[in-house]
Amino acid sequence: MAGLNQQLPQKQWLRLLATGLMTVGIFGWVEPEAKAVDVIGRIRQIFGGDTQQGGATGRSRGGAIRDEYCIYRNAERDPIGRTLENLVALLPTANIGQTTKAYPAFWFYVPVGQNADANHAQFDLLDGETLEPIFTRPIRFELPETPGIVGFSLPESSPPLQIGKNYIWFFSVECSEVDASRNPVVFGEIERVEASAELNQQLATTPDAQDYGIYAEFGLVYEMLTSLVEHRQANAEVWQFVLEANELSQINGSSVEMLTPYAFPAYSD
Numbered sequence: 001m002a003g004l005n006q007q008l009p010q011k012q013w014l015r016l017l018a019t020g021l022m023t024v025g026i027f028g029w030v031e032p033e034a035k036a037v038d039v040i041g042r043i044r045q046i047f048g049g050d051t052q053q054g055g056a057t058g059r060s061r062g063g064a065i066r067d068e069y070c071i072y073r074n075a076e077r078d079p080i081g082r083t084l085e086n087l088v089a090l091l092p093t094a095n096i097g098q099t100t101k102a103y104p105a106f107w108f109y110v111p112v113g114q115n116a117d118a119n120h121a122q123f124d125l126l127d128g129e130t131l132e133p134i135f136t137r138p139i140r141f142e143l144p145e146t147p148g149i150v151g152f153s154l155p156e157s158s159p160p161l162q163i164g165k166n167y168i169w170f171f172s173v174e175c176s177e178v179d180a181s182r183n184p185v186v187f188g189e190i191e192r193v194e195a196s197a198e199l200n201q202q203l204a205t206t207p208d209a210q211d212y213g214i215y216a217e218f219g220l221v222y223e224m225l226t227s228l229v230e231h232r233q234a235n236a237e238v239w240q241f242v243l244e245a246n247e248l249s250q251i252n253g254s255s256v257e258m259l260t261p262y263a264f265p266a267y268s269d
Contacts, residue, residue: 039213040241043224046216047092047245086111087173089186090149090225090246096188097221100195102160104222105153107229108171108186109248113146120174121259123152128166128189134159141259143173148251151229152259161192190222209234229256 088109091097112118122138135158144150154161161167172185202214209231215224225242232239232253243253 039216040238042213042216043238043241044245046219046221046224047242086247087171087184087186088246088248089171089188090242091188092221096190098191098193098219099161099222100193100199100220101223102192103154103156103158104161104190104192105151105226105229106169106171106222107149107151107225109147109149109246109251110143110173111147112143112173114143118173118175119143121150122172122174124170125154126168126170128168128191131168134167139261140174141261144257144259149229149248149253149256150259151226151256152261155261161190163192163194166191193220212238232256 086109089095090107090109106123110121119142121141121143123141124138125134126132127134139155139158141152167190168187169190170185170187172183175183196218199214199218199220202217203211206214208227212224212227212231212235215221215227228235228239228242239253240249243249243251
């Protein structure tokens with residue numbers, strides 16, 4: 001394994017990591033059992049509360065290398081000194097989800113602001129079948145000045161997600177520009193599906209602040225999270241539950257920052 005961690009370029013490292021994830025079966029589509037439950041019950045079901053896996057498994061959390069991990073050294077600490085060091089993707093335990101959007105939003109907890117060790121984050125997207133990168137180079141962002149929940153939408157200058165296709169994505173904090181294997185990373189899988197007539201009908205008769213419940217009912221995780229983020233003040237209890245399901249109950253979830261790509265390269269055909 002030592003040889004794998006020496007100066008791996010970004011594309012090679014992501015393809016290798018994605019291959020390993022597929023091999024060990026981290027990804028795999030599991031349709032939630034359809035049953036009539038309240039909204040909190042449905043979200044609990046989505047986030048694993050009704051499965052043998054229990055709550056958050058940690059698969060959506062970036063691991064720490066304590067002696068050289070740029071996030072750990074600079075992470076915010078809670079009042080009794082514990083380090084809030086994990087990079088977290090807001091996702092169910094299996095790190096998978098569906099969307100109807102061509103350009104969906106993604107949500108993360110980044111435990112550090114800009115510092116001497118890390119100033120940038122980056123996002124990459126792979127074809128779920130071929131593991132070929134969609135972009136020629138990752139989308140890059142400047143880190144916010146302070147830790148917190150961040151999000152971004154795929155730029156409309158990028159190719160839209162195709163209906164019926166699966167994609168694997170990676171979001172990382174850039175500790176090293178030359179060795180991608182040193183960068184704390186979280187990953188997930190997204191599938192674009194077609195919006196049904198029933199979904200559209202229910203959305204048309206539901207107030208915007210309550211859309212998250214409809215998206216939860218239809219298993220559309222990415223839209224559910226985006227709706228909750230946008231209307232978190234009106235749905236404080238549900239938003240807090242989502243934070244707790246992602247082991248983020250100790251953070252201030254009221255502050256959210258949208259990231260704007262400052263470097264978006266040409267994409268692969």
